[in-house]
Amino acid sequence: MQIPFKVLQFGLGTMGRIIAQTLMDRGNLELVGVVDVNPEYAGKSVEEILVSDRKTSTLIFSSLKSALQVLGEQPADIALIATLSSLKDIASSISNCFEVGMDVVSLCEELSYPYIRHPKLSRNLDMLAKKHGKTVLGTGINPGFLMDLLPICLSAPCQRVDAIHVTRCINSSRRRSSFQKKIGTGMSPADFKKAISEGSITGHVGLVESIRMFDDALNLGLDSAVELPPEPVIASTDIETPIADVKKGEVIGLKSNGVGLKQGTEVVTLSFIAHAGAEPEFDEVRIEGYPKIVQRIEGGVQGDYGTVGMILNMIPLVIEAPPGLFTMKDLPCPRNTQSFWSGD
Ligand SMILES: NC(=O)c1ccc[n+]([C@@H]2O[C@H](COP(=O)([O-])OP(=O)(O)OC[C@H]3O[C@@H](n4cnc5c(N)ncnc54)[C@H](OP(=O)(O)O)[C@@H]3O)[C@@H](O)[C@H]2O)c1
The missing domain is CATH 3.40.50.720 (NAD(P)-binding Rossmann-like Domain)
Structure with a gap:
């Protein structure tokens, strides 16, 4: 049974x-x-x-x-x-x-x-x-798979790994409302920066965790793993989103970057882009090494x-x-x- x-x-x-x-x-x-x-x-x-x-x-x-x-x-x-x-x-x-x-x-x-x-x-x-x-x-999905475990697995056939670059690009209008809110959709740029620094919106959480998982899994010996402050993406025209009608000049989402450094060299870079209307959506892993690996999921994985x-x-x-x-x-x-x- x-x-x-x-x-x-x-x-x-x-x-x-x-x-x-x-x-x-x-x-x-x-x-x-x-x-x-x-x-x-x-x-x-x-x-x-x-x-x-x-x-x-x-x-x-x-x-x-x-x-x-x-x-x-x-x-x-x-x-x-x-x-x-x-x-x-x-x-x-x-x-x-x-x-x-x-x-x-x-x-x-x-x-x-x-x-x-x-x-x-x-x-x-x-x-x-x-x-x-x-x-x-x-x-x-992320952290937990797309920007950490997937590239870790993709490094398996590489005889040598010099650097790993991962990019995830998401049209946030296709994601849950709590996600659209936490990336600042509809805020003014000044409110966005204040909300991020006060922690009332988080942006994406987990880039540092993903880099640390890499470092541990591949024994990269990174000196540091840092997430740079998220940058707002600004509407170039008025745009309707599922949670707000956003005016030109207001925020439609963000770009977050994480970097893993070894002796001043960027060995891991993670680039997370999420905003209303972002096209095309994709998930991409590029491993610089031998053999070089480029793997792109066209359309990206729907995160929710x-x-x-x-x-x-x-x-x-x-x-x-x-x-x-x-x-x-x-x-x-x-x-x-x-x-x-x-x-x-
Ligand atoms: N790793 C990933 O890939 C991934 C992907 C998606 C989401 N997430 C994370 O998953 C979490 C849930 O996401 P969500 O969008 O569903 O968030 P959400 O809409 O804020 O829902 C969280 C729910 O949990 C309740 N809650 C809070 N503290 C609780 C506790 N101690 N015991 C029981 N219930 C509690 C909340 O109640 P109140 O509203 O009354 O506080 C709310 O109903 C978030 O932290 C999100 O960032 C991770």
């Missing part, structure tokens, strides 16, 4: 809703419940929030504690955390999940390669995971759906992994796992 993996989801925001819908439609995964602190969800089911005509009623809880009271002491095989980008903000949720016997997979960007930004917290999470015999992984694919596909691999804190470069080759079942 085919048994699905049981999943308790944290976060029913813009990504969380797409994840929950996909989870419920996917045979080898079973959504047992959702935890979300948003008071608007109190007393509601996931099906009500998604306006789904399913006959099931999957409950939304305001905390793990209240979920355990209804679902029992070990409610799921794995917790899927899609809430926040900062590791400090989700660390206690991760350890609480270990304590009730759940592995953890998360979209938290800082968890994708946490060892440099949060050395002590990374060690603690690794220790706790091992103590409880559980696994934790940060994943996603790609993110959902990444996190759901990693579930069986995380459940099978040994205990501890891992990054995408440490686990078996990621792949589509819709035909993997619990106990296979």
